[in-house]
Amino acid sequence: MHSAAKLTVLSIAISFVVLTLAGGGTATAQQAAQPQHAAPATPAAAQPPQPSPEGQPAQPAPAARGEADNAPADASPLLQQAEDQLDQADQELKRLADRVGAAADDDTLLAELKVQVDELSKQIISASVATRSRLDEIKARLAELGDPPGEGQPPEAAIVTEERKRLLAERGAINALTGRAENLSVEARKLANGITATRRALFSNTLLKRTEVSVAMLSEAITTTADESRALWRSVSSWLTFAWNYKRIPFLTAIFLSLCGAMIFLVGGYRLFSPFILQHEEQDEPTYFRQLSLAFWSTLIPTMALIAFAASSYFFLSSFNVLRPDIAPIIAVTLGMGVAVFFVTRLASAVLSPARSSWRLVRVSDRGARMLMVPIFAMVLVNGLDYLLGSISDSLGSPVLLTVAKSFLASIIIGLILMAMAWIRPTLRQDEPFDAPGRPWPRVISVSLLLLGAGLIAIALAGYVGLARFIATQIIVTGAILVTMYIGILTGRSVSKQGAFAETVGGRYLERRFKLEQVGLDQIGLVAGLGIYALVALFFIPLILLQWGFQIADIESWVYRFVTEIRIGTITISLVGLLAGVLFFAIGFVLTRWVQRWIDGNVMARSRVDAGVRNSIRTGIGYIGVGLAGLIGLSAAGIDLSSLALVAGALSLGVGFGLQNIVSNFVSGLILLVERPFKVGDWIVSGTTEGFVRRISVRATEIETFQHQSIMMPNSLLINASVGNWTHRNKLGRSEISVTLSYASDPRRVIDVLHEIAAAHPMVLKNPAPNVGFTAFGDERMTFELRIYVADVLTAGNVRNDIRVSIYERFRDEEIGAPFPVKVEDTTPEEATPSDIEIPAAEEEKAEIQPEESETRRRSFGTRSSRR
Amino acid sequence: MAMKTVVAALLCSMFAAGVANAAMVTNKDGESAILVIVEGESRIEVVVDSGATEMICPSGCFVTAPSGDHIGLQGDETIEIVNGSVVVK
Numbered sequence: 001m002h003s004a005a006k007l008t009v010l011s012i013a014i015s016f017v018v019l020t021l022a023g024g025g026t027a028t029a030q031q032a033a034q035p036q037h038a039a040p041a042t043p044a045a046a047q048p049p050q051p052s053p054e055g056q057p058a059q060p061a062p063a064a065r066g067e068a069d070n071a072p073a074d075a076s077p078l079l080q081q082a083e084d085q086l087d088q089a090d091q092e093l094k095r096l097a098d099r100v101g102a103a104a105d106d107d108t109l110l111a112e113l114k115v116q117v118d119e120l121s122k123q124i125i126s127a128s129v130a131t132r133s134r135l136d137e138i139k140a141r142l143a144e145l146g147d148p149p150g151e152g153q154p155p156e157a158a159i160v161t162e163e164r165k166r167l168l169a170e171r172g173a174i175n176a177l178t179g180r181a182e183n184l185s186v187e188a189r190k191l192a193n194g195i196t197a198t199r200r201a202l203f204s205n206t207l208l209k210r211t212e213v214s215v216a217m218l219s220e221a222i223t224t225t226a227d228e229s230r231a232l233w234r235s236v237s238s239w240l241t242f243a244w245n246y247k248r249i250p251f252l253t254a255i256f257l258s259l260c261g262a263m264i265f266l267v268g269g270y271r272l273f274s275p276f277i278l279q280h281e282e283q284d285e286p287t288y289f290r291q292l293s294l295a296f297w298s299t300l301i302p303t304m305a306l307i308a309f310a311a312s313s314y315f316f317l318s319s320f321n322v323l324r325p326d327i328a329p330i331i332a333v334t335l336g337m338g339v340a341v342f343f344v345t346r347l348a349s350a351v352l353s354p355a356r357s358s359w360r361l362v363r364v365s366d367r368g369a370r371m372l373m374v375p376i377f378a379m380v381l382v383n384g385l386d387y388l389l390g391s392i393s394d395s396l397g398s399p400v401l402l403t404v405a406k407s408f409l410a411s412i413i414i415g416l417i418l419m420a421m422a423w424i425r426p427t428l429r430q431d432e433p434f435d436a437p438g439r440p441w442p443r444v445i446s447v448s449l450l451l452l453g454a455g456l457i458a459i460a461l462a463g464y465v466g467l468a469r470f471i472a473t474q475i476i477v478t479g480a481i482l483v484t485m486y487i488g489i490l491t492g493r494s495v496s497k498q499g500a501f502a503e504t505v506g507g508r509y510l511e512r513r514f515k516l517e518q519v520g521l522d523q524i525g526l527v528a529g530l531g532i533y534a535l536v537a538l539f540f541i542p543l544i545l546l547q548w549g550f551q552i553a554d555i556e557s558w559v560y561r562f563v564t565e566i567r568i569g570t571i572t573i574s575l576v577g578l579l580a581g582v583l584f585f586a587i588g589f590v591l592t593r594w595v596q597r598w599i600d601g602n603v604m605a606r607s608r609v610d611a612g613v614r615n616s617i618r619t620g621i622g623y624i625g626v627g628l629a630g631l632i633g634l635s636a637a638g639i640d641l642s643s644l645a646l647v648a649g650a651l652s653l654g655v656g657f658g659l660q661n662i663v664s665n666f667v668s669g670l671i672l673l674v675e676r677p678f679k680v681g682d683w684i685v686s687g688t689t690e691g692f693v694r695r696i697s698v699r700a701t702e703i704e705t706f707q708h709q710s711i712m713m714p715n716s717l718l719i720n721a722s723v724g725n726w727t728h729r730n731k732l733g734r735s736e737i738s739v740t741l742s743y744a745s746d747p748r749r750v751i752d753v754l755h756e757i758a759a760a761h762p763m764v765l766k767n768p769a770p771n772v773g774f775t776a777f778g779d780e781r782m783t784f785e786l787r788i789y790v791a792d793v794l795t796a797g798n799v800r801n802d803i804r805v806s807i808y809e810r811f812r813d814e815e816i817g818a819p820f821p822v823k824v825e826d827t828t829p830e831e832a833t834p835s836d837i838e839i840p841a842a843e844e845e846k847a848e849i850q851p852e853e854s855e856t857r858r859r860s861f862g863t864r865s866s867r868r
Numbered sequence: 869m870a871m872k873t874v875v876a877a878l879l880c881s882m883f884a885a886g887v888a889n890a891a892m893v894t895n896k897d898g899e900s901a902i903l904v905i906v907e908g909e910s911r912i913e914v915v916v917d918s919g920a921t922e923m924i925c926p927s928g929c930f931v932t933a934p935s936g937d938h939i940g941l942q943g944d945e946t947i948e949i950v951n952g953s954v955v956v957k
Contacts, residue, residue, distance in 0.1 A: 242912075
């Protein structure tokens with residue numbers, strides 16, 4: 001539905017344009033036909049062709065001269081004299097043009113030459129004015145002679161025909177002469193305007209050129225202003241009259257179409273971005289990011305619409321041939337200035353937001369915001385008008401003096417406005433509401449405003465008008481750019497704030513579309529913020545530099561040099577090279593990972609390679625790939641690999657001293673990969689460390705103990721010390737369970753029962769078969785040991801558990817006795833104690849130690865670890 | 869204050885002096901005429917309605933009349949358009 005409506009609107013607009021272009025075409029055709037209508041008005045017998053308006057000044061002249069020779073004797077001297085004057089003027093003009101070309105930098109000489117050229121163009125006009133009386137005579141005589149007789153009328157006397165012919169020829173000659181004078185005068189004017197343009201450029205481009213500022217100069221400026229305004233009024237009104245009378249339809253259509261373009265932009269922009277604007281306006285307490293986005297869009301959309309209006313109206317006016325060469329630059333500059341003033345004002349009002357304090361981007365009082373808007377607008381307007389009037393002077397060819405005077409005035413006004421701004425009291429304390437009266441600027445700002453304004457006025461009064469104008473323009477334009485930059489930076493900062501990105505439209509979209517977590521969004525927000533900073537720097541710093549008169553080529557070469565070679569002493573660093581190095585390394589890294597995965601997943605998994613080998617190969621490929629990528633990256637970064645030899649030399653010295661450990665660990669890691677004494681997942685014991693191997697990396701091997709403590713064991717330790725591996729060739733493992741019984745039990749019976757229990761367990765291997773050993777005669781007990789083999793040593797713990805439970809139950813059921821140490825009544829006779837007295841001290845010590853020893857031994861039997 | 873007076877006086881005198889210096893064109897014909905005026909660098913078409921008077925070229929120019937005649941003007945003349953032809957008074 002929407003697209004259909006849009007299509008209709010579009011087709012209507014296109015047909016309208018086509019119709020109007022056709023109308024404009026006919027208008028031009030009419031215009032072209034007008035001289036042809038005019039031509040019959042001149043007597044048909046006029047022999048010399050009308051000189052074409054443009055160019056060919058010399059061509060008709062010989063013909064005219066030839067005719068003039070035939071002309072009566074009384075007309076000839078007058079024409080001849082004018083002809084000579086024009087020849088002279090022509091030569092003079094050429095001479096002056098040469099001198100102007102030679103004196104392009106000398107302002108004084110140019111000014112003198114300008115006077116001479118003006119004089120010359122007066123002479124040219126007066127030369128042609130001299131022929132006017134003769135033309136009047138001829139016209140009067142021709143009127144007396146009347147029109148030649150038409151068809152069927154009686155023929156007139158031959159002498160009359162002859163005279164008419166002669167008069168018409170002379171009239172043609174005079175017209176040709178005037179045409180030549182016209183062309184010469186145009187050339188002279190072009191030269192004069194060229195001189196003025198050069199002088200104006202000298203004025204604008206030479207900052208430190210002093211101009212005498214005096215009352216006489218100002219009064220002359222006022223005279224020229226009056227002249228210029230009349231000239232402007234005449235140009236514009238004659239153009240408007242002409243356009244209205246003869247090109248009404250194209251003129252109105254151009255304006256209508258450009259208004260349509262602006263409307264489309266405005267409405268389209270607001271509709272497209274209404275979620276950014278309307279929804280926000282309803283809120284009373286907007287977040288800072290929303291304030292910023294509102295400021296941004298509410299500045300951008302109307303400005304874009306206005307730009308569309310300006311560009312399209314200029315485009316349509318010029319394509320419908322409504323514009324005239326002298327009007328076109330004035331219109332263009334007026335439109336451009338309108339856009340610039342509107343943009344800066346809009347920006348200021350978006351930042352200050354005088355009406356709604358909650359949307360204000362800077363913390364100033366209500367009254368301060370309103371007051372600040374005035375000088376900002378005034379300064380922009382004055383500066384814009386300065387430029388507008390300057391280019392009007394340019395297109396009208398007004399004297400340079402006028403440009404100087406206008407810039408002088410503009411600088412002084414801007415200086416005064418700056419000084420006035422120092423007295424505004426906009427600032428607020430943190431705790432004050434927006435409608436508080438406000439406090440004066442901080443001292444630094446007010447003083448610098450005053451100094452800036454006073455300095456500007458002083459510079460202008462001292463005669464350095466060019467400099468004053470430059471500074472005034474810079475204050476406004478650079479200020480506007482800096483404010484925009486500041487807003488951009490604030491945007492970046494508020495986007496990268498924690499949790500801020502998730503609030504934005506883009507953040508919400510990403511959250512919906514890719515189901516991102518808060519942390520991911522925050523990271524994206526950080527990247528987005530940095531991106532905004534980069535964009536701001538990339539866009540606005542060149543803009544400011546351009547403003548300061550640097551050329552694009554300069555900036556390009558700076559950037560190029562900055563990117564390709566930064567010299568620090570004798571070292572040259574190339575950012576592009578470094579970036580390329582990093583890029584190549586990244587590509588190599590990704591490629592390595594991909595190859596690793598492919599070989600591991602496709603090739604080795606299908607060929608059923610042992611997991612340890614797989615791991616080794618994968619890690620080896622990883623090392624080789626990363627090493628290669630590093631080398632490629634280094635050479636891409638422009639670092640000479642031969643200079644690495646030096647580094648290697650230094651490193652080898654370092655290896656001798658401090659890096660020894662690290663290198664030996666690295667080499668040990670490589671050996672571990674090749675030799676494979678253990679692989680990931682193995683259960684190893686080294687020294688006091690026991691656990692599963694989780695990862696074998698360059699320097700250390702990660703071992704996870706049974707308590708899930710990760711231990712990084714340096715590879716060199718694993719190589720140098722003995723390492724026990726429970727699961728090296730296979731996972732077969734032996735496990736022992738010791739059983740202690742009192743001497744009351746029957747050992748054979750016990751052994752049989754233990755055999756039965758072991759055989760009954762499904763996870764105990766039949767081969768190697770379990771066996772039972774009668775291992776020790778204790779003081780009170782016999783010790784048996786049941787040795788079983790399990791296929792997977794990792795399951796041994798569970799098997800032992802099961803078997804212990806079974807042993808306990810069977811022994812209890814069969815009343816064999818408790819398979820564990822029971823508190824035994826100490827049957828040591830008490831009567832031994834009296835004999836203590838007889839025993840010598842040394843003996844007594846032994847006796848004391850003995851029971852203790854036996855006690856310890858007994859205890860150690862009881863608590864013997866039987867984990868395996 | 870003195871400056872202001874000077875400026876005002878100058879302004880008045882300039883306007884008084886400036887107005888006199890231009891050519892006046894009066895169209896005596898029954899229909900409006902188009903004059904092609906070459907003044908400065910530009911070639912502009914000026915429409916003079918029937919019976920109307922226009923101020924043209926203050927500093928000298930060339931005029932092409934509807935009849936096709938070219939004439940030079942110094943800028944202080946009074947001109948009439950009669951039968952498509954330019955008559956300098």
